[in-house]
Amino acid sequence: xxxxxxxxxxxxxxxxxxxxxxxxxxxxxxxxxxxxxxxxxxxxxxxxxxxxxxxxxxxxxxxxxxxxxxxxxxxxxxxxxxxxxxxxxxxxxxxxxxxxxxxxxxxxxxxxxxxxxxxxxxxxxxxxxxxxxxxxxxxxxxxxxxxxxxxxxxxxxxxxxxxxxxxxxxxxxxxxxxxxxxxxxxxxxxxxxxxxxxxxxxxxxxxxxxxxxxxxxxxxxxxxxxxxxxxxxxxxxxxxxxxxxxxxxxxxxxxxxxxxxxxxxxxxxxxxxxxxxxxxxxxxxxxxxxxxxxxxxxxxxxxxxxxxxxxxxxxxxxxxxxxxxxxxxxxxxxxxxxxx
Ligand code: WQD
Numbered sequence: 001x002x003x004x005x006x007x008x009x010x011x012x013x014x015x016x017x018x019x020x021x022x023x024x025x026x027x028x029x030x031x032x033x034x035x036x037x038x039x040x041x042x043x044x045x046x047x048x049x050x051x052x053x054x055x056x057x058x059x060x061x062x063x064x065x066x067x068x069x070x071x072x073x074x075x076x077x078x079x080x081x082x083x084x085x086x087x088x089x090x091x092x093x094x095x096x097x098x099x100x101x102x103x104x105x106x107x108x109x110x111x112x113x114x115x116x117x118x119x120x121x122x123x124x125x126x127x128x129x130x131x132x133x134x135x136x137x138x139x140x141x142x143x144x145x146x147x148x149x150x151x152x153x154x155x156x157x158x159x160x161x162x163x164x165x166x167x168x169x170x171x172x173x174x175x176x177x178x179x180x181x182x183x184x185x186x187x188x189x190x191x192x193x194x195x196x197x198x199x200x201x202x203x204x205x206x207x208x209x210x211x212x213x214x215x216x217x218x219x220x221x222x223x224x225x226x227x228x229x230x231x232x233x234x235x236x237x238x239x240x241x242x243x244x245x246x247x248x249x250x251x252x253x254x255x256x257x258x259x260x261x262x263x264x265x266x267x268x269x270x271x272x273x274x275x276x277x278x279x280x281x282x283x284x285x286x287x288x289x290x291x292x293x294x295x296x297x298x299x300x301x302x303x304x305x306x307x308x309x310x311x312x313x314x315x316x317x318x319x320x321x322x323x324x325x326x327x328x329x330x331x332x333x334x335x336x337x338x339x340x
Contacts, residue, residue, distance in 0.1 A: 001077060001254075002074075002075040002076065002077040003026060003027045003028045003077055004027075004028050004030055004074045004075060004076050004077055005022050005027045005028065005029050005030065005076070005077055005078045005079070005080060005250060006030045006032060006070065006074070006076050006078070006079045006080070007019055007022070007029045007030065007031055007032065007079075007080045007082065008032045008033075008061045008079070008080070008081045008082055008083035008105070008109065009032070009033060009037075009038070009061075009081075009082030009083035009084065009124075010029060010030075010031030010032060010033055010054075010080075010082065011031055011033035011035060011038035011039075011040075011042045011043065011056075012033065012037060012038045012082055012083075013183065013193070013194045013195070013239065014082055014124070014180075014183055014239060014242055014243065015031070015033070015038075015080075015082040015083075016038075016042045016045070016046060016192045017187060017192065017239045017240060017242070017243035018080060018082070018242075018243040018246045018247070019031060019046060019054055020046065020049055020050065020187065020192070020243065021240075021243040021244050021246065021247045022080075022246075022247055022250075023050050023054065025247045025251075027077070027247070027250070028055070029054050029055070030054075030055050030057055030070070030074060030076070031054055031055065031056045031057065032057045032059065032061060032067075032070065032083065033056070033057075033058065033083070034058065034059055034060040034061075034083075035058070036060075037085070037086075037197065038195070039195040042192055042195075043056060044191075045187075045189075045191035045192040046191070046192060048189070048191045049187065049189055049191050049192065057070055061081075061083045061105040061108060061109065062100070062101060062104045062105050062108060064108045064111070064112075067108050067109070067112050068112055068115075071112045071115070071116040071118070072116075076116070076118050077118075077120065077250075078118070078119075078120035078121065078122070078250050078253065078254075079109060079113060079118065079120065079121045079122070080121075080122045080124070080246055080250070081105070081106060081109050081121065081122070081123050081124060082124045083105050084101065084102040084105060084106075084124065084155065085097065085098050085101050085102060085152065085155075086126075086152060087152065087201055088128075088149075088150045088152050088153070088201065088298065089150075089201055090152075091150050091151040091152035091153075091155070092150055092151060092298075095151035098151045098152055098155050099151065099154075099155060099158075102152075102155035102156075102159065103155060103158060103159065103162070106123070106159050106162060106163075107162065109121070110162070110163075110166050110173075113173065114166075114170050114173070117172070119172055119173055119174045119253070119257075120174045120175075120250060120253040120254065121163075121173065121174070121175045121176070121253075122175075122176045122178060122246050122249045122250055122253070123159065123160075123163060123175060123176070123177045123178065124178060124180070125156050125159065125160055125177045125178060125179045125180070125262070126153070126156045126179060126180050127139060127179050127180065127181045127235070127264070127266070127303055127305065128148050128149070128150070128152070128153035128156055128157075129145045129148060129153065129156050129157045129160060129179060130143055130145060130146060130179075130303065131145065131146030131147045131148050131149060131153070131300075132146060132147075132149065132300050132301075133146065133300070133303060134146070137233070137270065137302045137303060137304060138268075138304055138305070138306045139179075139264055139266075139303060139304070139305055139306060140264070140306040140308075140309075141179070141262045141263060141264055141309055145157055145160070149297075149298035149299075149300070150298055160177055160262065163175055163177060163260065164260065167258070167260045171258040172257070172258065173258070173260075174253040174256050174257065174258065174259050175253075175259070175260045175261075176249040176252065176253055176259075176261050176263060177260070177261065177262040177263065178245060178246065178249060178263055178265045179262060179263065179264050179265065179305075180237070180242060180265050180266070181234065181235035181236070181237050181264070181265065181266035181267075181303070181304065181305050182202075182203075182204075182234045182235060182236045182237060182266075183237055183238075183239045183242050184204040184236045184237065184238065184239065184322075184325040184326075184329060185204075185238040185239045185240065185320070185324065185325035185326075185328040185329050186239065186328045186329055186331070186332035187239075187240065187328070187332075188240070188328060190328070190331045190332045190335040193328075193329070193332035193335075193336075194239075194329070194332070196209075199215070200215075203234075203273060203276060204236070204276070204325070204326075204329050205329070205333075206218055207276065207277065207280050207288055207329075208329050208330055208332070208333035209333065210288050210289060210290070211280070211284065211286045211288055211330065211333065212333050212334065212337050214337075216289065217289045217290060217291060218277070218288055218289065218290040218291075219290070219291060219292075219293035220273050220274070220277075220290055220291070220292050220293065221273075221293055221294065221295055221296035221299060222292070222293075222294065222295035222296070222299065223292040225295075225301045225302070226301060227272055227301060227302050228272055228275075229272050229274045229275070230274075231272045231273035231274045232272065232273055232299055232300070232301060232302065233270040233271060233272050233301070233302035233303070233304065234270060234271065234302075234303065234304065235266035235267055235268070235269060235270055235271075235303065235304035235305050236267070236271055236276065236322055236325060237265065237266050237267050237318055237325075238318065238320035238321075238324055238325045238328070239325075240320055240328075241265075241267075241318040241319055241320050242265055244316060245263075245265045245310060245314065245316045248310075248314040248315060248316040249263070249314060252313060252314050261309075261313060263309050263310050263313070263314065264305040264306060264307055264309065264310060265305070265307070265310055265316075266304060266305025266307050266318070267304075267305065267307065267318040267322075268304065268305055268306060268307040268308075268318070269304060270302060270303070270304035271322060276322070276326075277290060279322055279323065279326060280326050280330070283323050283326045283327060283330075284326065284327070284330050286330075
């Protein structure tokens with residue numbers, strides 16, 4: 001059996017950590033990336049962790065001729081499709097950029113998998129497909145998908161629909177749709193981590209950049225939500241655990257035929273913004289300069305995963321804690337500052 005796994009967006013934050021997990025589990029990752037949303041230094045970091053430089057196929061998943069050339073050149077065992085734009089705010093300003101890139105990329109992947117009879121696909125989806133859950137906080141996979149709050153969320157919602165329709169017409173496909181909650185942290189080696197482009201959108205990188213002095217102050221978006229302390233609650237999952245879930249999903253698919261499974265990948269526990277800020281200070285000893293600001297449009301009040309299905313069918317559960325993620329994210333931020 002070929003051990004080649006095509007990892008689109010493999011130089012990205014979650015992609016690069018998944019490349020490490022794949023290698024550690026005997027697979028041969030093929031990194032497909034156009035570096036539009038990834039930093040080339042990731043390749044050096046991966047070399048240091050793995051002891052070799054993984055195979056890089058530089059190009060765009062929306063370029064079907066390029067993609068086809070990969071399927072012609074390698075006997076691919078499975079595909080993990082990360083490559084997509086993911087900035088919620090940007091997607092509101094530039095919806096067509098998101099619909100074109102995120103949907104065309106998936107369509108190209110599916111067409112080539114069908115043409116070359118590649119069965120196994122792990123698709124990077126998001127809890128954003130649940131939209132604003134009507135009063136429900138703990139998401140199970142059967143929770144009806146509501147209207148996402150952004151064009152980015154709609155691209156994930158539509159991608160899942162495309163996958164559902166395509167597998168009905170092509171039952172030889174095997175697809176796992178992983179719905180991530182909030183990825184945080186970095187590799188323990190601090191050779192790879194998150195490279196937010198410009199001012200971070202997400203909470204954890206904003207906290208670490210404020211702590212290191214790159215950002216002057218963290219604004220906490222809203223303080224009167226109906227939650228434990230008035231701030232939004234999320235399910236923060238260590239990126240290493242998230243990467244491991246992809247490897248478990250690939251091996252799950254190997255033993256199946258014609259399956260389509262949507263699976264939540266989260267810790268099963270929700271934490272508020274203030275709980276994260278306080279945990280950061282307790283864990284690192286560093287105070288964060290923050291203040292309350294207005295609510296951010298589109299924010300969901302409280303959402304966290306019911307992670308039972310991942311445990312049952314993948315044999316996967318989150319092992320690392322929020323404190324592990326805080327430490328790894330902070331060590332990564334300090335490493336970035338030291339190498340500036
Ligand atoms: C978390 C909480 C903010 C920044 C998004 C996408 C999701 C996934 C993860 C791609 C919220 C609060 C944040 C800040 C704040 N992305 N916050 N001040 O919005 O839950 O999820 O990123 O896969 O699909 O929707 O993550 O980190 O932006 O926000 O108060 O400066 O932190 O209001 O409550 P989010 P986030």
